[in-house]
């Protein structure tokens with residue numbers, strides 16, 4: 440019997456829609472923090488990123504990035520190093536040996552913020568990453 444390409448397409452489309460509905464944060468939070476193939480980061484705007492950094496609507500638990508990271512709080516000594524680098528939380532909880540800054544933004548989205556990762560091609564991810572990169576320039580590790 441000849442296979443029906445339309446049926447396959449429908450099946451694949453349904454699968455993708457289901458994956459999008461469930462959110463990648465659900466079944467595999469580690470995978471949702473990995474840059475997709477061919478990823479080209481958008482240019483971010485730090486000022487817009489600052490508003491997002493303070494926005495509790497980004498999380499499902501009432502937190503904003505600023506709830507933890509105001510005045511550089513909760514950043515480990517690794518934050519002083521250029522990216523990509525090892526971040527203890529991403530290594531211990533997600534098995535990620537090395538992360539880029541935007542991947543770490545996603546890691547905090549899916550773990551402490553208890554939310555879905557931001558779309559990789561979103562201006563929001565680019566802006567939040569740009570603002571966080573600015574925080575990094577003034578970061579001094581405690582020891």
Ligand code: HEC
Nearest residue numbers: 502503504507513515517518526527528543544547548551
């Ligand atoms: C509940 C507290 C909490 C919230 C909310 C939170 N984070 Fe984090 N963040 C942490 C902790 C804890 C670490 C891990 C520190 C470590 O392992 O060295 C971390 C690490 C990071 C790092 C990596 C620093 C490095 O060492 O390279 C970045 C970047 C970051 N967070 C950005 C964000 C952004 C952006 C948001 C909002 C989307 C956010 N965080 C929300 C607690 C939080």
